[in-house]
Amino acid sequence: MSAERKMVQERAVSGVKSMSAERKMVQERAVSGEDPPPQYIMEESHRPIDDPPPTSPVPVPVVHLGHSDETAEIKAALQSWGMFQVIDHGLPSSFLDEVRDIARTFFKLPIEEKQKYSNLIDGEFKYEGYGNDNIIAEGQILDWTDRLYLLVQPEDERKLELWPVNPSSFRDVLHEYTIKTRKLVDDILKVVAKSLELDKDFFSSHFRERSTIFARFNYYPSCSRPDLVFGLKPHSDATLITVILPDKDVEGLQVMKDGKWLKVTTSPHALLLNIGDQMEIMSNGIFKSPVHRVVTNPDNERISVAMFCSNGLEKEIGPADDLVNEMRPRLYKRLKMKDYLEVFFQRFLQGKRAIDWAKL
Ligand SMILES: O=C(O)CCC(=O)C(=O)O
Numbered sequence: 001m002s003a004e005r006k007m008v009q010e011r012a013v014s015g016v017k018s019m020s021a022e023r024k025m026v027q028e029r030a031v032s033g034e035d036p037p038p039q040y041i042m043e044e045s046h047r048p049i050d051d052p053p054p055t056s057p058v059p060v061p062v063v064h065l066g067h068s069d070e071t072a073e074i075k076a077a078l079q080s081w082g083m084f085q086v087i088d089h090g091l092p093s094s095f096l097d098e099v100r101d102i103a104r105t106f107f108k109l110p111i112e113e114k115q116k117y118s119n120l121i122d123g124e125f126k127y128e129g130y131g132n133d134n135i136i137a138e139g140q141i142l143d144w145t146d147r148l149y150l151l152v153q154p155e156d157e158r159k160l161e162l163w164p165v166n167p168s169s170f171r172d173v174l175h176e177y178t179i180k181t182r183k184l185v186d187d188i189l190k191v192v193a194k195s196l197e198l199d200k201d202f203f204s205s206h207f208r209e210r211s212t213i214f215a216r217f218n219y220y221p222s223c224s225r226p227d228l229v230f231g232l233k234p235h236s237d238a239t240l241i242t243v244i245l246p247d248k249d250v251e252g253l254q255v256m257k258d259g260k261w262l263k264v265t266t267s268p269h270a271l272l273l274n275i276g277d278q279m280e281i282m283s284n285g286i287f288k289s290p291v292h293r294v295v296t297n298p299d300n301e302r303i304s305v306a307m308f309c310s311n312g313l314e315k316e317i318g319p320a321d322d323l324v325n326e327m328r329p330r331l332y333k334r335l336k337m338k339d340y341l342e343v344f345f346q347r348f349l350q351g352k353r354a355i356d357w358a359k360l
């Protein structure tokens with residue numbers, strides 16, 4: 001990785017001085033049966049218990065790739081939900097299970113083994129590795145989750161020393177999963193471009209130019225007080241598009257739709273795709289980056305794997321010229337990806353959205 005890029009990445013997350021010190025992992029708290037301590041507890045008005053409660057599960061729309069209706073299906077799904085599931089993605093179910101297995105096996109390793117990949121070095125927060133969120137402010141509320149966060153693309157920027165060697169298949173499976181999800185995302189971005197009547201390579205060419213993919217393995221231990229804490233606070237992703245491999249058995253993801261929280265349910269063989277803020281900006285707001293959150297569960301742990309696909313850090317992005325006209329004025333400014341990410345991460349940690357900063 002170039003020195004400049006490294007600096008930018010580090011600045012992107014620690015623009016405000018890090019206050020992370022050695023921290024107990026959420027998994028350790030859950031194993032010892034601890035109730036969530038105060039730094040995890042949401043203030044009363046923002047707790048996961050909603051009135052009215054999240055409605056009964058409505059499956060997220062399915063897009064049938066390669067089908068004559070795919071363009072219309074994607075457009076409808078993105079305008080109503082900001083997300084969709086794909087079942088005919090070409091990745092065998094057994095392979096998706098392997099991806100879930102490497103995540104589960106890694107998080108089951110003894111803490112000392114996992115700490116070899118820690119994102120805290122001498123108390124200083126690093127972007128990649130195993131751990132939790134950076135702490136940048138006193139009183140910051142933490143999420144009930146542990147993670148492993150790795151850059152997988154561009155390949156020549158991977159920090160392989162942070163890729164677990166246990167389970168022994170971890171690196172090969174993650175590499176293969178990267179190649180496969182990348183191909184899927186490239187294909188899907190062409191359909192998204194078509195649905196907006198843009199050149200079919202509009203998003204995928206942006207996406208090819210030193211585009212980044214980060215893999216995030218999310219582990220949400222069971223929690224005695226799901227009414228007080230979040231597995232992941234409400235947020236939108238900074239990405240162009242995100243591919244989520246949800247837990248096969250345990251629910252937890254919810255999305256805000258038409259002002260209400262809905263439980264997200266998908267087929268066990270599905271990949272779930274949601275767009276992020278970069279797509280909202282580039283589509284001039286025709287597609288909105290969905291706000292979503294994860295709740296915890298008193299009986300079960302949950303895992304998920306997210307692949308965050310973004311334009312390269314040095315790219316400047318803005319609304320597509322063809323989507324700006326008299327009827328639809330430009331809604332977002334042009335911005336450099338690295339500047340956006342800097343704002344995004346600071347706000348993400350405070351449970352705030354960055355997209356407002358990009359609006360004109
Ligand atoms: O755990 C999930 O299902 C979603 C994770 C997510 O939204 C994220 O990692 O940004």
Ligand SMILES: [Fe+2]
Binds near residue numbers: 237
């Ligand atoms: Fe997310």
